[in-house]
Structure formats: C-alpha cells, structure tokens
Amino acid sequence: MNLDDLVFHPWAMQGPRDVPTLVGGSGSHVVDDGGRRYLDFGSQLVFTNLGHQHPRIVAAIREQADRLCTLAPGWASDVRGEAARLIVEVAPEGLGHVLFTSSGTEAIEHAVRMARLFTGRPKVLAAYRSYHGSTTTSIHLTGDPRRWASDTGAAGAVHFFGPFLYRSAFGSATQEEECERALAHLEQVILLEGPGTIAALVLESVTGSSGVIVPPPGYLRGLRELCDRHGIIYIADEVMAGFGRTGAWFGVDHAGVAPDLMAFAKGVNSGYVPLGGVLVSDAVYELFTTRPYPAGLTYSGHPLACAAAVGAISAMRDEDTIAAAARLGSEVLGPGLGELADRHRVVGDVRGIGGLWSLELVRDRVTREPLVPPGATGAATAPMAAVVKACLERGLLPLVLGNRLHVAPPLNIDDGDAAAGLAILDEVLSAADAHAA
The missing domain is CATH 3.40.640.10 (Type I PLP-dependent aspartate aminotransferase-like (Major domain))
Known part of the structure; x- marks a missing residue:
C-alpha cells in the first residue's frame, strides 16, 4: 500500500499521485525515500526561508x-x-x-x-x-x-x-x-x-x-x-x-x-x-x-x-539574511532569469525582488497569451505539467502556479546551488519553447 493514497490532498484531484516521497533534507536540498536529492527551488510553498534543518x-x-x-x-x-x-x-x-x-x-x-x-x-x-x-x-x-x-x-x-x-x-x-x-x-x-x-x-x-x-x-x-x-x-x-x-x-x-x-x-x-x-x-x-x-x-x-x-x-x-536575500535578487536570480528570458521565447515576462521571482510562460510574446489559461484544469494544464515533470527528472523541486514558474529558493542558498537551479530551468525551458510561437 502507498500510504500517500490515504491522504486527502488540498488543491488537487484525489487519487494515486506520481510524486517523490520526501524523507529528509538539509539546506537547500531534500531527499526522497530512494536517496535521491532534489534542489528545493521554491522553498516548498515559499516558507523555508532558512532552508531545511537549520x-x-x-x-x-x-x-x-x-x-x-x-x-x-x-x-x-x-x-x-x-x-x-x-x-x-x-x-x-x-x-x-x-x-x-x-x-x-x-x-x-x-x-x-x-x-x-x-x-x-x-x-x-x-x-x-x-x-x-x-x-x-x-x-x-x-x-x-x-x-x-x-x-x-x-x-x-x-x-x-x-x-x-x-x-x-x-x-x-x-x-x-x-x-x-x-x-x-x-x-x-x-x-x-x-x-x-x-x-x-x-x-x-x-x-x-x-x-x-x-x-x-x-x-x-x-x-x-x-x-x-x-x-x-x-x-x-x-x-x-x-x-x-x-x-x-x-x-x-x-x-x-x-x-x-x-x-x-x-x-x-x-x-x-x-x-x-x-x-x-x-x-x-x-x-x-x-x-x-x-x-x-x-x-x-x-x-x-x-x-x-x-x-x-x-x-x-x-547571519545577515536580509542582506543575503537582497543580493540574491540583484546579483544572482534577477540577472540569471533575465538571461533565460532572452534565450527562450516561451518566457513572456520576468518579475521579482529579493528571493521571490516568477517566469510568466506564454504561447506568444506579442499577444501575451498564457501557456495555460487562467483557472485551467485537466488536459489544459498539460504544458505546465510537463514543466514540472522535466524539473523533477533533473532533480529540481519547482513551484508552478497557473502559467507561471516561480523561483523562490531558500534565502541562504549558495551561489553554486542557485546556478545549478538556473541551469536546470534553462534545459526545461528549451523543451517548453515548443509550445510558443
């Protein structure tokens, strides 16, 4: 029996799910029950500001x-x-x-x-x-x-x-x-x-x-x-x-x-x-x-x-976390995500401050049509579901909402881990570009 099947999950259709079972963590990473590490690039739901197991x-x-x-x-x-x-x-x-x-x-x-x-x-x-x-x-x-x-x-x-x-x-x-x-x-x-x-x-x-x-x-x-x-x-x-x-x-x-x-x-x-x-x-x-x-x-x-x-x-x-968060935005995430937007036509806009950023994914940069429509469910969400799957396959925990890929790692993430996360997003967005005009 998969014990996760006994849980009634919020904001989700009920039934068996294909998600990793996470059992441990440290810093900007979590570990599943098979020992695989994932970079937590969304701080769960943007709350592990100091990472895991501080x-x-x-x-x-x-x-x-x-x-x-x-x-x-x-x-x-x-x-x-x-x-x-x-x-x-x-x-x-x-x-x-x-x-x-x-x-x-x-x-x-x-x-x-x-x-x-x-x-x-x-x-x-x-x-x-x-x-x-x-x-x-x-x-x-x-x-x-x-x-x-x-x-x-x-x-x-x-x-x-x-x-x-x-x-x-x-x-x-x-x-x-x-x-x-x-x-x-x-x-x-x-x-x-x-x-x-x-x-x-x-x-x-x-x-x-x-x-x-x-x-x-x-x-x-x-x-x-x-x-x-x-x-x-x-x-x-x-x-x-x-x-x-x-x-x-x-x-x-x-x-x-x-x-x-x-x-x-x-x-x-x-x-x-x-x-x-x-x-x-x-x-x-x-x-x-x-x-x-x-x-x-x-x-x-x-x-x-x-x-x-x-x-x-x-x-x-x-630990001077406030200054670290400001630097994370101005010197790491802001420039890095801007470069991704320049390379990928599926990215319509990049917005953010400090350790809170979002890539808005669109089908057409001119019309700004969202990659998935507001309030979409079921098959209509397939392009964003593919983004999530591609991230997980590469060892990245993403935070996806609507047509947006949010980037909000722990505020004390080191530059190497941040660069690794951006590199994974680069690969994922290359595949997502197929949906954009």
Missing part, C-alpha cells in the same frame, strides 16, 4: 520540547513573549502587539475581524490577482481563480485592479502611468462603494503566488493616503513577502509605509512548526483594552512554534 531552529524546538511542549493561550509563556518581542522589533513603527495564529489564512481572518470591529463597517477591498487563504473570508478576498469554486458573493469582499504593467487594466505604457491610474481607479472604487461602508483594504505588499507583482514606486504610499483619508484600515498581507523574502524584513519596508494591521506566517519560523499572526497597531489594540476581543485559537502562540520563531529570527539577524 541547526538554530531545530535546536530551539528541541530545547523547548524538553521544557514544555504545549500550553493554552490564556497562560503567560516566556517563549511566546520572546517571539512577540523579536517580531515587534523588526516590524514597521506603530505595530506593537501580536495576535498569534497557526497560519496565514487565520491571520487574514482575524485581521479582517479586528478591522470590522474597529470601524463598525462591513466591506473589505482586495485586489484581483491575489491570494489570501482558503477559509471563508480569506477565500472570498482572494482575487485569482482559486476563489471561483467557493465564492458565494456574500462575504463583503469588493475587488479592484492593482498595478500590473505587463497585463495593465489601464492601458499604461510606463510604471509611473500604471501607478497613477491604478490609484485613480482605487479611489473611484472607494467612492462608488461608499467610504463609510468599507472597513479595510487588504493587499499583499508584493503579490506572491498570483504572479509575483512588485508594486511600482509610490503605489503603497498612495494607497496608505487613500486609507487615511477615508478611515479605512490598511491590512498588509505579508504572509509570503515577510521575514526577508523580498530583501527587507517586510515588503512594506521598501515603500517606507506602516499598515494598521499586518498578517504574517511562513518565514517567521521557516515553516518548521505552523505559526502565523497579526501585528496590531496601537489604535486597534486600545479598542480591546476596554472590551474583550471576541475570538481565539486553541494553539495561539504554541510554544514549539514560537521557539522556532525565536530561533529563526535570531539566526536571520546573526
């Missing part, structure tokens, strides 16, 4: 397990408090408290709940080409096709177009035009929806799995100003972008803005034990000093997860 994180988990494995959230915990302190220290100014969750999805749910309680308003704005999670509120806020099967139109979610020059909704020719027109569009959506009905705006600081879209200069500052003008809570979704992934502690740091609430997860502890959370501004925090916050989680601030966060953040500081 000794500082493993030791922190082990030491905490020897002291106290678990604790209900109502009791004070030294390791929970220390994790909160380290997170607040690297967060934007004014975010002084942490609600711990078990995931990014839960973090979005609670951030939205706080915003609605704070403002007394029902609606939440979110961008198309976004992903915020798969629970009820977060999947309604999600703007890409993963929302379609679950969207009832009843969660108060209102979508708008964010800036995306490659597929501009505004006919822009430059990043400056795209920024200006996207902000004007957003203002119109706010005015037409009724500012007094909008509790919050939630936005990935750098769009992650829906396309790796870096906002143009000035966009986040303009968005912050619109939220301030209309009394709207600005929720930054930093679940994927946070904790070094973009070459800064958080994606908003590149723009020098501070949100009212900030959702995080993934890189906070490299995903070694499930952990997420909401960083809460002083104003929102004060509301709940005079009334209880009407929600909770059994595993909020789980000691093993918080210990992993303490180990990870401490290691990132000592």
